[in-house]
Amino acid sequence: MVLDVVAGALTLVGAALALVAGVGMVRFPDVFARMHAATKPATLGLLLIVIGALLRVDDPGSTVQLLLVMFVQFLTAPVGAHMVGRAAYRAGGLLAPDTVLDELATALADGGPQGPVPPQAT
Amino acid sequence: MTVVAVVAYVLLSIGALCTLVRLVIGPSLADRVVATDLLLVLVICAVGVNAVHVGRSDYLDVMVVVGVVGFLGTVTVARFIEKRGA
């Protein structure tokens, strides 16, 4: 019974975080900020829902599958965001106009098409 | 538990609707692929809510498959953007 309540609470918080992710997608001004909104709350929300499901489902096979889902999401969300971010940056023109600081631009300007040359100072 | 499930589904649906809005508006391909990725994660969350509600594990395979396939799709479109522009 207590477990059910905890599972329910976790599910609600997880779903609320998923809603936050959706709202962030609409409100943020450029692609990169939207990726923040799409990865972090969604991953944590899924984590909470999966923990809720772990509390409610009993057999060991399902437990392992749920853990696998969590694991896969943790590994793939940042990598996917990184790849899209990299491609979007190189495609150009996608940073919000009020971006304050851009150290990658100077590095890319030095390095040319094969990749950024990092700043020499540590 | 049914109440919890209904509320959770409603929250997820509103989030999915917002994501759909972004999917349609764009303006670039990168925005759309991020929106698609989030939409698939919301689908996985919905299957999870079903598991919490029903207490059975009939559809867990869907979660794993959608997660992996969503990632593959995102990476593929990202590489496309890199080659052909957003």
Place this chain on the structure above:
Amino acid sequence: MTAAMVVRRLLRAAVLIAVWVALWGEATVGNLVSGVLVVIAIEVLFPVGPDVVPAEDEGTLHPIATLRFLAVFSWALVVATWQVAVACLRPRLRLAEAIVAVPLVSRSAVIATFVANAISLTPGTLTVEVSDRRPDGSLVLYVHALDASDPDAVRADGRRFEELAVAAFGSAGDRARWKEVVS
């Protein structure tokens, strides 16, 4: 092939077979056999040779340091989600975005990957690009930050994760390099 390399390959194969069985949900004989076949096929078709992970980058796993890494990382994810949620739901959006260069000390691509992923799941930062190797072999991560008021804080976060990651799975060379930097 040295004994250490054989042990590593077997461990890697065991982990992959475990994942395969986990995907199917039950540990039956059929799943195990098909798992072994699939893993053999993977090892033949996609070998992880020394060009992917150079011998000097092979890390050693310290279990307690790994747990610390995972704990810090999980807590950072919670804080990150809270910050993003607050930023999303504020009535007036106030973001000052920036892309910050975060130089790493270690030369290993594996450490760079772990740190990049950890940075992506932590407050306000998302790794966007990795540079080519500098003359001394180390790498630089380029991180997109939602709030640019303090770029050095972003670099400090990156270094903290790198320190935890090197302690958890760094190679001997990277650990030595970190000791020099810290002292």
